Amino acid sequence: MVLDVLGLSSEESTAYRALVSMPSAGPGDLAPRVGGDRDEAARLLGVLERKGLAARSVGDIARFVASPPGTAFGALLLQRQNELRLAELELGSLAELYRAASAGRGVAEVVDVIIGVPALRQRLEQLQLGAKSEVMTFVKAPVAIISGAENTAEDDAVARGVRYRVLLERAMLDEDVDIDGIVAARNAGEEIRIADSLPLKLFVVDREIALLPLIRSSDVATTGALLVHQSGLLDALIALFELEWATAMEVTASADGFAGSGVDDLDVQILTLLLTGLTDQAVASHLRTSLRTVQRRVRRLMDLARVQTRMQLGYQAFRLGWLPGESGHRRG
Template identity: 45%
Template sequence: MLGAIGLDEIQESVYRALVAVGAAEVSDLAHRLALPEPDTERALRRLERSGLAAQSSSRVDRWVAALPAVALGALLTQQRHELEQAERAAALLAEEYRVDATDAAVHDLVEVVTGASAVAHRFFQLQLGATSEVCALVTGKPVAVSGMENEAEERAATRGVSYRVVVEREVLSLPSGIVELSAALSRDEQCRVVDRVPTKLVVADGTLAMVPLTGRGAAPAALVVHGSGLLDSLMGLFEAVWREAMPLRLGGGGRVEEESNGPDAADLEVLSLLLAGMTDASVAKQLDLGLRTVQRRVKGLMELTGVSTRLQLGWHAYERGWVAREPQL
């Protein structure tokens, strides 16, 4: 919680413990937190430099917590001031960039990023810089970064950035594929699946895109595309794949309200994966269910809709809004 003002986990724990007791000796705090005394003392010294703690005037080995409202308030005010200065500097740089870009050469509209570390860093940076929407096509065999596992995605979603993601079917068969997709859907991200995506792709706010540049066996490299006709084409590619992809509903995710006498969340998970092209056995494995349980749920859905084939079941699922290509309002 206090990492934003520069405190690590140990320093924050020590400060919280000191606030709780008001004043304490190093040995008492170390015992309370189950920390080595040297680590506790180092944390107190760091808190002292930040104005969050001070040594008692009566006893040198005793530490006193600074009043949180005053001490933290001062640090937060300083942090806000520094952020405002950084925002002004960023705005000036952006303005300078726009002026210089009016006559930009064609080669200025793309960047080539090479090396696994550099590609991964640029990938995270692109998402962290997004303000409204991130669109992505995800393959089952990432080269430098994982399509689903990244902290930047969670942080961007927390800031209110919306996600539209299309994964190829192979992702569903990965050991953690279903878990990660369920987590994404729980953050209100929209996820769909197709047999195969044409390329790995990430587009932030419709103004910046990133695509792989190297083929199989070569060192990881990527192309970062700025506003241009090429970027418009990449966004058009994403929208075309998105329209044809199958929506996923996992772990209670999705936006379709369940009917009182309709399928439950587990039924919809099974149905979603089957419509995505997975076999009964694959669905059972991914959802940690028995094969007969999956088949029994499918049979129950067919009886509920009054159909005799799975093809008819898929059609009725769309008609009833159990699986919809667009969110139901």
Template identity: 45%
Template structure:
């Protein structure tokens, strides 16, 4: 947990132990952490250099922990400062890059990545670098990055990045695919199903895309496409497939938690209806999110989609349309 401010696992364990004990000698700490005394002593000296521990002046050989609020606060402030400096440097480099290459050569608009490790790394980079939306087409053919191992998707989704993914029906036959899709839907991602998907594709924030390169060589390779006419074509391909696909949603299954079902593309799903009912009952977005155990942005995104679906501009109009369309029951005073 404290690795973000420069502590490794051993240092964090030592500091936590020292905080819990209040003060300790090297043998006592080494026994508590099941470490050799020499390593425990080295760890304490590293904590001392970071301002997290100090030797007691009253009892030589005894170590005390620095107050967490003060010591960790100082490290956090330092990390924030370093991060701000890195962000500033990145912004300056980006500005310099734009100034030097306002119209980059064609070869700068396309990258070729070869090798399973390189493809997987770039795929992860695209998702972790996204700030708004990741769109994807997934086929049933073997891939360099199995969906069950795509931890970057979960991290990006947790940060509020919106996912729209179309999967080929064959994908459902893969091991762990159904449970992985259920988890994705539970995070508020939008998933649709198509009989056939023309190619694998990932588009991040509408600014960069990744498509596989196929050939006789079995080694995985991918094409990274930056802002260009080709990127616009790939984005258009995704939107076309998306519009022609049916949404997948979760529905309760007898004795088995939940099941995946195909839904109509022009109506609300069960989660949408629950959100509408709670909002019409007077709950705030935050309360609805807590009640349904989903993210606040998921609630707001679904409400926005429903407003677009019925063609209204306000939530009041949405409530009226929900009653008119029979999505929710009109409650009258008893």
């Protein structure tokens, strides 16, 4: 709850919210609202009274009334705001010191080493929570650090407007990623492309720092990472990302904007997965449909595009704007 930030426990927050919604309350009235017995409710009322969040009723001192929220939390909120301002000033000062120290880094100090999965998970979360504008990442099998479902820091960053460019290795479609996850990520605002293979795992934040997980599949306990600071090496990693990104297959999961083309969402998803190199059977498995349906859809698309081979279909799909591409005719 929001009130937790202002120094209340979750139980105290629940009790105060319940008390605010009632003219007055005794332990018996409050108990059902806080999921406890009368003794627990009486204890919580006592805590709220000591914190100035509740007062005894004039007509019956066994009953309590909530203190006005503006009065009860106004001073505390102002205190927290002042603490945040001081923290921002201190952070700015530390950032200046860090930049000055970074400028004097030697070649050996451009790269830091992180050892162990717990430390690597923590640093990955910190980097995403601190991202301001953009995150670029290579996602390569095997997944040994954190799965997409566990990476809630990514969801938080996307929600606050950080641009995510995610480049998936095709093998990830067989390990940790399905079409539903891709659709959900795209709907949330992420940009996703698929490459045949990727040279390494990579995570670049704001073009200022990069994380290179080093995974030894035979011994996850010794997994570590390199943390690369601003340098020529970081510039090279960013250039590598841009090169791989430019040649990768953009993932399209919806036929929105292609009205009248005769192409629907399933057609677009089938085309996208086929062009990443998956077999008909693998496409059917990912889309939870039958092999026969995939083959029938592909034949219909070939007829729509007026082509005889699948290679021609891929070319025509881009040219007609069924899939994204530099040469495609965009609708808009």
